[in-house]
Amino acid sequence: DTAVSQTPKYLVTQMGNDKSIKCEQNLGHDTMYWYKQDSKKFLKIMFSYNNKELIINETVPNRFSPKSPDKAHLNLHINSLELGDSAVYFCASSSTANYGYTFGSGTRLTVV
Amino acid sequence: QQQVKQSPQSLIVQKGGISIINCAYENTAFDYFPWYQQFPGKGPALLIAIRPDVSEKKEGRFTISFNKSAKQFSLHIMDSQPGDSATYFCAARAGNTGGFKTIFGAGTRLFVKA
Numbered sequence: 576d577t578a579v580s581q582t583p584k585y586l587v588t589q590m591g592n593d594k595s596i597k598c599e600q601n602l603g604h605d606t607m608y609w610y611k612q613d614s615k616k617f618l619k620i621m622f623s624y625n626n627k628e629l630i631i632n633e634t635v636p637n638r639f640s641p642k643s644p645d646k647a648h649l650n651l652h653i654n655s656l657e658l659g660d661s662a663v664y665f666c667a668s669s670s671t672a673n674y675g676y677t678f679g680s681g682t683r684l685t686v687v
Numbered sequence: 688q689q690q691v692k693q694s695p696q697s698l699i700v701q702k703g704g705i706s707i708i709n710c711a712y713e714n715t716a717f718d719y720f721p722w723y724q725q726f727p728g729k730g731p732a733l734l735i736a737i738r739p740d741v742s743e744k745k746e747g748r749f750t751i752s753f754n755k756s757a758k759q760f761s762l763h764i765m766d767s768q769p770g771d772s773a774t775y776f777c778a779a780r781a782g783n784t785g786g787f788k789t790i791f792g793a794g795t796r797l798f799v800k801a
């Protein structure tokens with residue numbers, strides 16, 4: 576059983592399109608995150624939800640909108656995609672009692 | 688502002704040697720210092736972690752050394768193996784006053800020569 580699963584694994588789309596990435600975790604964790612990893616491998620936090628409540632919202636363009644329908648799911652919707660949005664997006668989860676993250680395998684987004 | 692500085696960017700070590708990766712931080716609100724290992728095409732995986740009230744933690748061939756006064760911590764990989772070749776990230780989690788964010792270092796690409 577995959578602990579943190581993301582779909583799709585690859586996403587190639589044209590500039591200006593709108594796309595969504597889905598994430599689900601079956602670990603019973605109460606906090607979920609979106610991180611962006613750029614071409615130099617740098618990991619930057621974008622959003623964090625704790626029990627469906629947004630607790631971290633970094634300086635991210637308004638075109639990015641996270642949604643957490645329940646504490647096991649965290650989705651990321653991106654409007655009007657730009658070339659600079661090309662990156663690998665990772666979903667992760669953790670529990671309040673244990674601070675270590677479990678990451679998904681990532682979604683490689685390529686905007687052409 | 689990069690709050691966790693990691694060095695070196697890349698490291699080549701002979702099989703059986705010791706790999707050492709260093710990190711420095713600025714924010715005294717950090718209360719948890721994990722290391723993650725990432726293989727190509729995979730997500731980072733938690734390797735080992737330490738809290739600031741402990742100076743050293745060892746798990747198998749992996750050891751974290753922590754120097755609170757210097758605001759530095761390092762990962763030592765003993766008897767390095769080709770299978771250890773990966774990108775390693777140090778990280779630091781901000782506590783209650785820091786918004787519970789985990790900030791990652793820029794990563795170190797380790798290559799272990801057979």
